[in-house]
Amino acid sequence: MNWITTLKSLGHITEAIIHFNNGIESFKTGKSTVEVSRSFSDALNKIQTEWGNCESGQAVGEVNLFQTMILKGLGAEGRIDFLQSAELRNFVFFEPQIMDHSTLRRHQYRPDQGIEQELEKKASKKHLKVVNAYKKYSSQQNDEVEESLIEKVAELLYVVRSNIAHGEKTPYGPDLKKKERDEEVCKVVIPLQRLLLNILFDYPERKLVVYGTLARGKVNHSILSDIQGRWEDCEVKGRVDEIDGLPFFYWQPSGPFLKAQLFTSSILPSRWKQIDEFEGSDYRRILIPVARNDGINIANIYVTDHHSEVNKWQH
Numbered sequence: 001m002n003w004i005t006t007l008k009s010l011g012h013i014t015e016a017i018i019h020f021n022n023g024i025e026s027f028k029t030g031k032s033t034v035e036v037s038r039s040f041s042d043a044l045n046k047i048q049t050e051w052g053n054c055e056s057g058q059a060v061g062e063v064n065l066f067q068t069m070i071l072k073g074l075g076a077e078g079r080i081d082f083l084q085s086a087e088l089r090n091f092v093f094f095e096p097q098i099m100d101h102s103t104l105r106r107h108q109y110r111p112d113q114g115i116e117q118e119l120e121k122k123a124s125k126k127h128l129k130v131v132n133a134y135k136k137y138s139s140q141q142n143d144e145v146e147e148s149l150i151e152k153v154a155e156l157l158y159v160v161r162s163n164i165a166h167g168e169k170t171p172y173g174p175d176l177k178k179k180e181r182d183e184e185v186c187k188v189v190i191p192l193q194r195l196l197l198n199i200l201f202d203y204p205e206r207k208l209v210v211y212g213t214l215a216r217g218k219v220n221h222s223i224l225s226d227i228q229g230r231w232e233d234c235e236v237k238g239r240v241d242e243i244d245g246l247p248f249f250y251w252q253p254s255g256p257f258l259k260a261q262l263f264t265s266s267i268l269p270s271r272w273k274q275i276d277e278f279e280g281s282d283y284r285r286i287l288i289p290v291a292r293n294d295g296i297n298i299a300n301i302y303v304t305d306h307h308s309e310v311n312k313w314q315h
Contacts, residue, residue: 002075002201002202003051003054003073004200004201004202004298005202005294005295005296005297006295006296007050007054007295010253010289010296011050011053012046012047012050012053013046013047013296013298014253014289015046016042016043016044016046016047016050017043017287017288017289017298019040019043019046020039020040020043020201021286021287022039023036023039023040023043023193025284026039027190032183033183033186033187034164034183034186036186036190037160037164037186037189037190037193038164040190040197041160041161041164041165041193043197044157044193044196044197044200045161047069047197047200048062048065048066051068051069051073052065052069055068055069055072062158063158066154066155066157067150067154067158070153070154070196070200071147071150071151071154073199074150074199074200075199078199078200079146079150081199082150082199083137083146083149083150085192085195087191087192087194088134088153088192088195089134090191090192091153091156091189091191091192092130092131092153093131093134094185094188096124097127097128098126098127098156098159098160098163098185099115099120099127099181100124100126100159100162100163101123101162101163101178102162103119103125104123105170107119107122110170110172111170111172111173111174111175111176111177111178126152126155126159127156129152130149130152130153133145133149133152133153134149136148136149157189160185160186163178163185164182164186201298202297204287204297204298204300205268205269205272205300206264206265206266206268206269207262207263207264207290207298207299207300208224208263208264208275208299208300208301209260209261209262209263209288209290209300209301210224210260210261210262210263211236211240211249211258211261211301212240212246212249213246213247216261220278223274223275223278224263224275227263227265227268227271228267229264229266229267230263230264230265231261231262231263232262232264232292233260233261233292234259234260234261234290234291234292234297235257235259235260235290235291235292236249236257236260236288236289236290236291237251237252237253237254237255237256237257237258237288237289238250238251238252238255238256238258238288239255239256239258240258241304243282243304246282248282248283248304249302249303249304250303251286251288251301251303253289257291260290262290262292262297262299272285272300279302282304283304284302284303284304285301285302286300286303287299287301288301
């Protein structure tokens with residue numbers, strides 16, 4: 001059972017979901033890779049905060065807490081999916097290796113000067129450790145080796161998070177080369193962040209909240225009827241309004257509960273493109289928290305993209 005399921009209050013998890021949705025929207029609209037990665041980093045940070053609240057005393061220090069959250073939050077299935085993923089491999093063997101800019105700053109690096117080879121080696125030390133840990137995992141798979149690799153990957157992800165948080169400002173002027181490096185690094189970080197968030201959220205890509213015409217017995221159920229899966233009653237916070245004869249959902253995290261159905265299927269990830277196209281441009285798919293008898297879940301849902309209607313509901 002995923003630890004999020006056991007939460008009594010969503011707290012920081014709702015904020016994490018909002019950051020994740022913002023990251024997906026930024027990615028779709030062509031925002032910079034740094035901006036997209038920053039949204040996903042913010043989502044991971046909120047999960048880390050909630051984890052720290054639940055697991056008080058289990059880890060000391062921000063980096064250690066982040067490592068522990070990922071290590072324990074992955075679960076058995078998630079650990080395999082994470083370690084064997086192409087996303088992780090691409091991150092591990094990215095070149096040039098990721099530098100820790102706090103190391104550069106401590107050694108008075110100036111953006112108008114080249115980085116000396118010895119300093120570059122020092123700044124890339126954490127990435128080199130990840131590469132060595134991955135190579136060891138590839139030839140010797142056991143719990144100790146797996147945990148060591150996950151911890152080192154988490155530490156390097158934290159380095160990237162810190163790097164992009166500091167931007168390009170330095171005491172010596174803007175570091176435009178760092179900006180270029182951050183953009184390139186984030187190209188391989190974003191897929192790994194998305195994979196990690198999907199696992200930590202307990203695979204929402206396999207879950208769809210249905211509140212309208214896709215539901216069983218409704219006129220458009222044929223879109224889902226050939227997909228083998230499980231249907232359950234659930235509740236989500238928000239409201240449904242009718243526009244041109246079609247129901248549109250608007251998520252309101254502090255709003256009233258609305259009864260809906262949760263459809264869970266391992267086949268859904270391969271069908272999202274088809275369902276998205278069926279729903280059309282008036283709908284946008286996001287993640288939201290879902291209340292079920294067994295606790296909190298996180299799932300996909302289609303919300304309105306009628307901005308005028310959103311404004312009406314908000315006021």
